[in-house]
Amino acid sequence: MQYRNFPMVPRVIFGRGSFNQIQEILTPKRVNTKAPFIFLVDEVFQDNPWLIDRIPLRFLDQIIFVSAEEEPKTSQVDALVEELKSRFTQNPSGIIGIGGGTLLDMAKAVAIMLTNEGSAADYQGWDLVSNEAVYHVGIPTISGTGAEVSRTTVLTGPEKKLGINSDFTPFDQVMLDPELTRGLPQNQWFYTGMDCYIHCIESLTGTYLNAFSQSYGEKALELCRNVFLEKNVRDEDSEDKLMMASWHGGMSIAYSQVGVAHAMSYGLSYLLGTKHGIGNCIVFNHLEEFYPQGVSEFKKMVRKHDIEIPTGICKDLTDKEFDKMIDIALMLVPLWENALGKNWQEIITREKLKNMYKKM
Known part of the structure; x- marks a missing residue:
């Protein structure tokens, strides 16, 4: 049997206020004065001097x-890669x-794309990246x-929603500073936290489950x-x-x-632009058939935190639009195989998926 040799984030710092050590961490990694550090920052922080x-x-x-x-x-x-390449003489x-x-x-x-030719769309899939990425750091807020860990x-x-899954994708450094999560709106806090919870339920009940995934998934679920x-x-x-639940939840699906x-x-997400966290909640709310205990517990959390899960978002879709959503979902073969086993196509038909989407 051939086992996958997955990379992990090699360096991580955790602690309230650890963001203050960012200069200490980055300085040794500077190539020279003409090779800048580029900070991609959520624009919600644009007028936030604290950060x-x-x-x-x-x-x-x-x-x-x-x-x-x-x-x-x-x-x-x-567009970002093109901008950086045109603005600076080196990476x-x-x-x-x-x-x-x-x-x-x-x-x-x-x-990744600063060191690999073509469009990012060319690398959507598994293990398509040839060249090592530029040094990159993840700081979740x-x-x-x-x-941060995947x-x-x-x-x-243009054709699909799919990740660049590669050994060169994980961050070289992650900074976990829980202070940076302060002030999140309740809904956003809940939807993103539920992404972690749903990770865990899907991992722990999947056919791919192993002791490595289970150890991380169970801890993340306990924290959630x-x-x-x-x-x-x-x-x-x-x-x-919750910051550590996110880390462990990400690790639980690594293997x-x-x-x-x-x-x-x-x-x-592909068809309607639904954000990932809320999209997972909308779907999971209707998955009692597959995750009865997880969905029951999820609904308790929804009630406890007085969260409203959107409904009716698919009610006006055309057959062509349903078909596109179904096409995107069915591309994700490893996800279906993990959930339902190698015979998943006997369980999940296009008609069944369409009826499930109609409930949303």
Whole structure:
């Protein structure tokens, strides 16, 4: 049997206020004064001096603010890479992503495409990247996606929504500072946290499950239950725990996979632009057939935190639009195989998927 030799993030720093050590971490990685560090930062922080003023800009270093209103696109990545190549005479010393999953995925993709020719769309798939990425750092400001630890960068391309899954995708350095998650709106905090919870349910009930995935998944699930079911307040302790749940949740799928919710939410995202976290919640809310215990617990969390899960988002879609969503979902073969086994196509037909989407 041939086992996969997956890479992990080689360096990680955790702790409240650890963001203050960013200059100490980056300085040894500077190639020279003409090779800048490029900070890709969620534009919600544009007028937030508490964070922006702590970014240590030197020489040609630059902050580029990026909107996270939409899921990251291959065209966005291509445009950013072209801009950087035209502006500087050599590749950056590093790409630093500061934000939620969108910014982290953007940073990973830009770092890869600076050293690989063509469009980011050419690399959507598994193990298509040939050249090592530029040094890249992930600094999450939202907890739940697991993007800080995963070997994929999820992108919407002209034909599909699919990640660049490669050994060169994981960050070289991750900074986990729970202070950076303060002030998140309740809905955003919940939807992104549920991305982690759903990761865990899909991993722990999947056919790909193994002791490696199980050990991380069970810890992440325990932390999610503590934050979303047992605790009654959002405090520093819950910020710390949710950040570690995100890390462990991401690790739990490194050696396994996600499942039905993620496969179907990719279809929603591609066609309707639904954000990843909320899309997972919309889908998972209707998956009692596949994850009865997980969905029951999810609905308790929804009630406890007074969250409204959107409904009716597919009610006006045409047959052609349903077909496109179904095409996108069915491309994700490893997810279906993990969820339902090698005979998944006998269970998941196009008609069944269409009827499931209609409930949403």
